[in-house]
Amino acid sequence: MAELAREQAAAPAALARPVPGAEPGRVLGLVGPPGLGLTRLGLSLLADPARRGPVAVVDVRGWLCPRAAWEAGVLPEHLVVVRCPEQGLWGRVTAALLEGLPAVYAEVPAGAGEALLRRLGALARVRRAALILRPLRGGLPSGLAHLSLFGEAVRWEGAGPGHGQITRRWLSLRAAGRGAGGVEQVLEVVDDGTDALRVVPRLAAAPAGRAAG
Amino acid sequence: MWFPDWRLRRPDAPPGEPCQVVGNGVVLARNGLAAAAGVAPGMRRRQAETLCPAVVTLAADPAAEAAAFEAVAAAVESLVPRVEVAEPGLLFVPVAGAVGYYGGEEPLVDRVTAAVAEAGGPGARLGLADGPFAARLAAAAAGEGPHIVADTRAFLAGLDVSVLGREEMVATLRWLGVTTLGALGALPREAVASRFGPAGLEAHRLAGGEDRRVQPRPLPAALTVEERFDPPLADLEQAAFAARSLAHRLLAGLGPWGGAPHRVVVEAESATGMVRSRTWRSADPFGEAEVAERVRWQLRAWVESGGVPGGLAVLRLSPADRSDRGRQLHLGDDAASELEATRALARAQALVGPEGVLQARPQGGRRPGEQVQWHRWGEPAPAPERDLRAPWPGRLPGPSPALVPPAPRSLEVEWDDGSPARVRLGSRWEPVLAWAGPWRHTGRWWVGEEAADRYQIVTSAGAFLCEVRGGKCYLAGVYD
Numbered sequence: 001m002a003e004l005a006r007e008q009a010a011a012p013a014a015l016a017r018p019v020p021g022a023e024p025g026r027v028l029g030l031v032g033p034p035g036l037g038l039t040r041l042g043l044s045l046l047a048d049p050a051r052r053g054p055v056a057v058v059d060v061r062g063w064l065c066p067r068a069a070w071e072a073g074v075l076p077e078h079l080v081v082v083r084c085p086e087q088g089l090w091g092r093v094t095a096a097l098l099e100g101l102p103a104v105y106a107e108v109p110a111g112a113g114e115a116l117l118r119r120l121g122a123l124a125r126v127r128r129a130a131l132i133l134r135p136l137r138g139g140l141p142s143g144l145a146h147l148s149l150f151g152e153a154v155r156w157e158g159a160g161p162g163h164g165q166i167t168r169r170w171l172s173l174r175a176a177g178r179g180a181g182g183v184e185q186v187l188e189v190v191d192d193g194t195d196a197l198r199v200v201p202r203l204a205a206a207p208a209g210r211a212a213g
Numbered sequence: 214m215w216f217p218d219w220r221l222r223r224p225d226a227p228p229g230e231p232c233q234v235v236g237n238g239v240v241l242a243r244n245g246l247a248a249a250a251g252v253a254p255g256m257r258r259r260q261a262e263t264l265c266p267a268v269v270t271l272a273a274d275p276a277a278e279a280a281a282f283e284a285v286a287a288a289v290e291s292l293v294p295r296v297e298v299a300e301p302g303l304l305f306v307p308v309a310g311a312v313g314y315y316g317g318e319e320p321l322v323d324r325v326t327a328a329v330a331e332a333g334g335p336g337a338r339l340g341l342a343d344g345p346f347a348a349r350l351a352a353a354a355a356g357e358g359p360h361i362v363a364d365t366r367a368f369l370a371g372l373d374v375s376v377l378g379r380e381e382m383v384a385t386l387r388w389l390g391v392t393t394l395g396a397l398g399a400l401p402r403e404a405v406a407s408r409f410g411p412a413g414l415e416a417h418r419l420a421g422g423e424d425r426r427v428q429p430r431p432l433p434a435a436l437t438v439e440e441r442f443d444p445p446l447a448d449l450e451q452a453a454f455a456a457r458s459l460a461h462r463l464l465a466g467l468g469p470w471g472g473a474p475h476r477v478v479v480e481a482e483s484a485t486g487m488v489r490s491r492t493w494r495s496a497d498p499f500g501e502a503e504v505a506e507r508v509r510w511q512l513r514a515w516v517e518s519g520g521v522p523g524g525l526a527v528l529r530l531s532p533a534d535r536s537d538r539g540r541q542l543h544l545g546d547d548a549a550s551e552l553e554a555t556r557a558l559a560r561a562q563a564l565v566g567p568e569g570v571l572q573a574r575p576q577g578g579r580r581p582g583e584q585v586q587w588h589r590w591g592e593p594a595p596a597p598e599r600d601l602r603a604p605w606p607g608r609l610p611g612p613s614p615a616l617v618p619p620a621p622r623s624l625e626v627e628w629d630d631g632s633p634a635r636v637r638l639g640s641r642w643e644p645v646l647a648w649a650g651p652w653r654h655t656g657r658w659w660v661g662e663e664a665a666d667r668y669q670i671v672t673s674a675g676a677f678l679c680e681v682r683g684g685k686c687y688l689a690g691v692y693d
Contacts, residue, residue: 035638035675039615039693054554056561061616065581065690066573068615076574080590082561083569093561100557156671156692159649162632165610166649166669166676166692191612 022130032151047073049103147179219302236273279510288332344424370395445524476533484523614690
């Protein structure tokens with residue numbers, strides 16, 4: 001951690017840019033197939049609001065492991081996991097949470113309709129709650145998310161052919177929407193298992209990884 | 214003492230037509246004609262207007278209502294000192310001393326009834342019981358004459374749990390088969406507190422007739438805040454602005470004491486030296502905005518009744534008592550957000566059931582799933598099953614998989630000379646780019662536990678944790 005901190009202090013400002021955050025009253029979409037690391041990214045975005053109060057995760061599959069959230073900096077006593085396998089209840093449960101919590105990360109079941117998602121977006125705006133939507137299949141209706149992050153590719157480091165262990169990942173994202181200034185941007189996130197998630201420009205990715213190791 | 218129709222006592226309320234008073238889009242009061250059409254307090258405005266299209270909707274004006282109610286409060290206060298205004302139309306009167314002075318409950322009630330009828334006209338309902346909660350319900354049950362409750366506990370026992378007014382808790386209680394306050398009061402207090410937290414404890418006390426008694430504690434004089442105006446303020450808006458800053462100072466001063474007031478005494482001194490005082494009460498601890506609002510209402514009431522001659526020279530606020538559950542932070546940053554968060558989670562719990570809203574804390578273990586101890590939200594966390602500080606050989610290093618299936622799921626892996634070569638993901642086979650392990654878990658063979666080897670497998674579609682046990686491969690986690 002000390003090495004990482006030194007490296008961050010010495011790095012150019014662009015290397016230490018924080019990951020786009022969950023903003024109050026805004027919808028953030030995390031779109032991409034499972035396995036790209038978007039769940040962990042979504043959980044890490046809860047770390048900041050969780051410092052101020054409770055946050056909730058709507059877990060549709062019942063698979064969510066809170067250890068990943070804790071490693072990403074979410075306080076265990078501020079993380080509430082709501083398991084909602086029943087699709088008919090999903091919208092009401094998410095709406096109920098948005099009424100009183102500052103940030104909600106919700107997996108979106110495959111059958112959730114566009115009207116329902118837009119209602120939730122409007123509710124998040126009214127209640128000034130940050131809503132992170134992670135569709136389990138497909139994408140989100142156009143214009144719903146203030147910022148959409150599309151998972152493009154993931155690269156894991158640390159594991160070799162039968163040796164080592166997974167230590168770090170590089171997640172390539174495409175950012176779109178009003179939150180990205182209306183222009184599509186490509187960014188890369190490095191995650192080494194601590195809460196020091198950082199955005200790095202693509203060209204600087206390799207040197208930054210070497211220095212932080 | 215309660216006027217159910219106080220909000221409707223205004224000159225713009227049309228006689229002979231259905232009428233409702235609405236605040237924040239919710240029906241606060243309605244007259245008999247609207248009630249006959251199905252309009253009820255608490256209903257959304259749109260719903261009420263659908264039920265009764267002819268209803269006349271009036272916007273609530275709490276300041277005007279409070280100003281009009283001041284005459285009633287003053288009339289009662291001339292008989293019994295230190296009355297408490299809960300809201301315009303609802304007044305609590307501590308009668309312990311007055312009963313002895315006037316020679317019994319009935320003579321006291323007769324005098325109060327006469328004074329109220331003179332100041333506020335007919336329509337008041339009087340209830341006499343132990344504590345404000347039961348007294349309010351007794352007033353609601355009263356008709357033309359007063360309702361004097363001899364046995365508060367027995368009176369409460371037969372009432373429906375909905376009188377508690379906490380929607381989520383009431384829904385959960387009904388779901389559990391608890392429909393009356395008597396049934397709630399008969400439950401073990403520890404069980405109710407464990408299930409519903411502080412709100413449940415409060416409800417259990419109320420259901421058992423143990424209303425919160427106001428027992429003013431000696432507070433440091435420094436907690437009283439005041440503002441002196443030179444020259445005296447004649448403009449109500451200026452006074453209301455000062456009230457907001459005073460409310461902020463009052464709450465800020467209480468913060469270090471860990472309390473929030475349920476009652477606030479508003480005191481105004483006029484330029485001529487006349488001092489007026491009124492206590493406001495709230496079921497929930499007062500926040501800054503609520504205190505400022507009450508002060509504004511009260512000042513308007515006094516100004517309109519000519520009670521502050523020469524203008525306002527001094528405005529003073531003091532907490533009459535402190536709540537022991539006020540601003541002790543637990544989940545939220547402040548009492549209001551904590552309350553909102555609790556309500557939101559309770560609503561979610563009512564929808565998905567108690568097993569669906571969970572919190573977790575770290576504990577020891579080898580598998581990712583073992584390292585998490587779940588417990589229901591709102592209940593105290595049990596003692597860890599596995600010591601977090603123990604070594605746990607074979608434990609996987611971080612980062613942990615973000616997704617862990619609740620039960621082992623079969624995973625097809627092709628092996629090439631002892632190394633994983635391809636993984637089947639859905640309908641396609643993904644080549645293994647890298648792999649690490651095995652982390653061997655020998656298992657407690659003496660209780661029949663199988664040995665298992667765990668591997669981290671990296672493909673272009675993601676990284677997975679798989680477990681090989683008994684010659685078969687299972688998915689143990691996804692590094693999503």
